[in-house]
Amino acid sequence: MDVAKVALVGFGTIGSGVARLLLEHPERIARQAGRPVRLVRVVDPDLRRARNMTLPGGMLTGDLQSVLADREVAAVVQLIGGLEPERSIMLRVLESGKDVVTANKALLAEHGVELFDRARQLGRSIAFEAAVAGGIPIIAAISECLTANQVESVRGILNGTSNFILSEMGQRGSSYSESVSEAQRRGYAEADPTLDVDGTDAAQKLAILAHLAFGARINWRDIPRTGIDVVELADIRYAAELGYHVKLLATAELGGDGLELHVSPTLVRQGTPLAEVRGAFNAVRVVGDAVGPVFFHGQGAGQMPTASAVVADLIDTVVGRTAITFRTLRLWSAEGGSAVATCDPARVPGRYYLRFRVNDRPGVLAEIAGILGSNQISIASVIQHEASEEGDELVPLVIMTHSAPEGALRTAMQAIDRLPCVHTGSVRMRVRD
Amino acid sequence: MDVAKVALVGFGTIGSGVARLLLEHPERIARQAGRPVRLVRVVDPDLRRARNMTLPGGMLTGDLQSVLADREVAAVVQLIGGLEPERSIMLRVLESGKDVVTANKALLAEHGVELFDRARQLGRSIAFEAAVAGGIPIIAAISECLTANQVESVRGILNGTSNFILSEMGQRGSSYSESVSEAQRRGYAEADPTLDVDGTDAAQKLAILAHLAFGARINWRDIPRTGIDVVELADIRYAAELGYHVKLLATAELGGDGLELHVSPTLVRQGTPLAEVRGAFNAVRVVGDAVGPVFFHGQGAGQMPTASAVVADLIDTVVGRTAITFRTLRLWSAEGGSAVATCDPARVPGRYYLRFRVNDRPGVLAEIAGILGSNQISIASVIQHEASEEGDELVPLVIMTHSAPEGALRTAMQAIDRLPCVHTGSVRMRVRD
Numbered sequence: 001m002d003v004a005k006v007a008l009v010g011f012g013t014i015g016s017g018v019a020r021l022l023l024e025h026p027e028r029i030a031r032q033a034g035r036p037v038r039l040v041r042v043v044d045p046d047l048r049r050a051r052n053m054t055l056p057g058g059m060l061t062g063d064l065q066s067v068l069a070d071r072e073v074a075a076v077v078q079l080i081g082g083l084e085p086e087r088s089i090m091l092r093v094l095e096s097g098k099d100v101v102t103a104n105k106a107l108l109a110e111h112g113v114e115l116f117d118r119a120r121q122l123g124r125s126i127a128f129e130a131a132v133a134g135g136i137p138i139i140a141a142i143s144e145c146l147t148a149n150q151v152e153s154v155r156g157i158l159n160g161t162s163n164f165i166l167s168e169m170g171q172r173g174s175s176y177s178e179s180v181s182e183a184q185r186r187g188y189a190e191a192d193p194t195l196d197v198d199g200t201d202a203a204q205k206l207a208i209l210a211h212l213a214f215g216a217r218i219n220w221r222d223i224p225r226t227g228i229d230v231v232e233l234a235d236i237r238y239a240a241e242l243g244y245h246v247k248l249l250a251t252a253e254l255g256g257d258g259l260e261l262h263v264s265p266t267l268v269r270q271g272t273p274l275a276e277v278r279g280a281f282n283a284v285r286v287v288g289d290a291v292g293p294v295f296f297h298g299q300g301a302g303q304m305p306t307a308s309a310v311v312a313d314l315i316d317t318v319v320g321r322t323a324i325t326f327r328t329l330r331l332w333s334a335e336g337g338s339a340v341a342t343c344d345p346a347r348v349p350g351r352y353y354l355r356f357r358v359n360d361r362p363g364v365l366a367e368i369a370g371i372l373g374s375n376q377i378s379i380a381s382v383i384q385h386e387a388s389e390e391g392d393e394l395v396p397l398v399i400m401t402h403s404a405p406e407g408a409l410r411t412a413m414q415a416i417d418r419l420p421c422v423h424t425g426s427v428r429m430r431v432r433d
Numbered sequence: 434m435d436v437a438k439v440a441l442v443g444f445g446t447i448g449s450g451v452a453r454l455l456l457e458h459p460e461r462i463a464r465q466a467g468r469p470v471r472l473v474r475v476v477d478p479d480l481r482r483a484r485n486m487t488l489p490g491g492m493l494t495g496d497l498q499s500v501l502a503d504r505e506v507a508a509v510v511q512l513i514g515g516l517e518p519e520r521s522i523m524l525r526v527l528e529s530g531k532d533v534v535t536a537n538k539a540l541l542a543e544h545g546v547e548l549f550d551r552a553r554q555l556g557r558s559i560a561f562e563a564a565v566a567g568g569i570p571i572i573a574a575i576s577e578c579l580t581a582n583q584v585e586s587v588r589g590i591l592n593g594t595s596n597f598i599l600s601e602m603g604q605r606g607s608s609y610s611e612s613v614s615e616a617q618r619r620g621y622a623e624a625d626p627t628l629d630v631d632g633t634d635a636a637q638k639l640a641i642l643a644h645l646a647f648g649a650r651i652n653w654r655d656i657p658r659t660g661i662d663v664v665e666l667a668d669i670r671y672a673a674e675l676g677y678h679v680k681l682l683a684t685a686e687l688g689g690d691g692l693e694l695h696v697s698p699t700l701v702r703q704g705t706p707l708a709e710v711r712g713a714f715n716a717v718r719v720v721g722d723a724v725g726p727v728f729f730h731g732q733g734a735g736q737m738p739t740a741s742a743v744v745a746d747l748i749d750t751v752v753g754r755t756a757i758t759f760r761t762l763r764l765w766s767a768e769g770g771s772a773v774a775t776c777d778p779a780r781v782p783g784r785y786y787l788r789f790r791v792n793d794r795p796g797v798l799a800e801i802a803g804i805l806g807s808n809q810i811s812i813a814s815v816i817q818h819e820a821s822e823e824g825d826e827l828v829p830l831v832i833m834t835h836s837a838p839e840g841a842l843r844t845a846m847q848a849i850d851r852l853p854c855v856h857t858g859s860v861r862m863r864v865r866d
Contacts, residue, residue: 137578148744311581
């Protein structure tokens, strides 16, 4: 059968992983695609940088136009980070009549509507399995495998960097900044880890999953998010004492009031699958009304796990499955509105972990408990330890609440933070059983 | 767009779940399929049996031929158990020009080659996601999502009944027979649970997964299998003492000598995802050379989880994804041989848990250890408890070995069982860390 010719734009870490799979295992790919898939061009402006693989002579080029002009190239794998020139390049690739495979979740979260509408106009497709949770086939699971279900909830550990840092703190007792350094040393965190640890990366991925699972059309910036930079080692220890692990959870959950969306450090009960996700792994738990809970766990980043997802998408594109899914689902269209309304976060009930830094004197607990009570928030448990040995007059006070609306919690926290006996640095985290 | 007309053959538990999804959620299905999917006929010889759903008048019929003759019916969901008449009906459905969706793993394990070859000759497809691990999309994962990988191992808890029974024994301390009764009471086990507890069901599913993942062509009867009926409560307790849970594990693992296949009660280290699978759930861990380990967990049986998989397959069939996958992968063909040889089980190295019933007298451990040593099997740990209070002279002796070839273990066990101080009822189980 005809050879399928493909090109790669972006020859960085993931790009060289993709090239390696295509060049080193052609028989494997051909068996799955029903015909040979031949990588014919790799485009990257930097022709000299050393990579951990060598391309055949003449394959690497800086000339994108020559690839766009090659009518025999049917699909392009685009692996450039950032929004520009990635967006413009993707439009040019689509306009040159080629299907696209991408791993760029920021681009989809930002310009998905424009890119998908343009692809549809042109009769082309965009595949993006690698954009969320790396090697875990969660895009296919939601958009092809759980299609008989109304999805009721999606909860994920979508940022491996954050999960690694929280795991280090929990397992080794390292501080937050020590754990960030260790993540950088191992290549799990960038020199500037902001987008990973502040919840941006997870919110962008959650926006994509919420669109697939619920038809929600949301700007990722509108997803309430808290990063792990607020989590202290003390919180991880108190959580463990209460029977929980702290995880950066991305949540999309359908309730009577609409869709609840947020990204935040969350206490997850020990022994449940999400709580036990360690290191740089990702995991997603999807609940469907027919299938019940389904749980997926795997490597969410890294060269070869991400390349695995990219090449699976490329095979899907070459055999024609992607075109069908893309045509049928009509994702991100300027014509369609959101299929579901997001709910008012203030009305969403939940259990909370609270930590206050208070003066070590009688009556403090009564004052705080009084404010919680007057906001109809009842207390499930309290941990109060002795002051530390250094003669510090501030002690931590940890309170686990029963379920209460987020709005009531916020009001109570503001009032508590105004108490003279309560110092700055209060912490509030959701609890999931 | 055109309505896709479909029919259902077999109106039992799963069949009524499928009918419910199609009839109660037409808008959901139409959105995913890109056009309405209309259930037009349900065929079952028993027109009077009460079901937990009511079909529109005239939809239920005993007349299969009228459905086969209806040229507007494009796909048939076949949900009859057993091998005949299911096999003949499937051939007739294919020959009438319709695609098939099935959940019958026994039929595929037994007659897959004939049925798939006939479907290919006729230009039709057979979808079977529901045949293995119910609601977990493991068929799609292996045959569509992990296609860039050489799969290196597949380990699964594929029989929910066995897992429920082992969980009951472990968590409640119930005996094997009490746990079987509880599984029957809850509807997890049939009146005659033999095919679940003796490993047959898991071996049939493993044969299907091994074919998808490795191209292995194996008769499920040739897969070495031990059921959970050999597991005693004592073994579960000793395993827990050593840091393990006992699971009925179905394993297909590629090694230097070929593919290792077996179904057997196995000690799985506590805290690993497979070890923590509770109740009637299923789980599968797949390792690919690019993606690394990916873990899937969900409900492996039951009306709606299975119906979820069946209807997803039906949607895939209606939109055309199934036809592509079916055409490309060329599963189960009389023309192809096995893509991989199975290895000699005797040469496969592994760690083992051994339990002997021995006389409570000095020198017994030395005799047993001597035989193990002379077979080059070294001991990792030993548990020897006091004789029970009833004045029983037999005591259990539990030994955990380091890694040794299965053949050496078998030889040593035979020699040990011939010792006068060792009584009948020795137990041997694999250990997975």
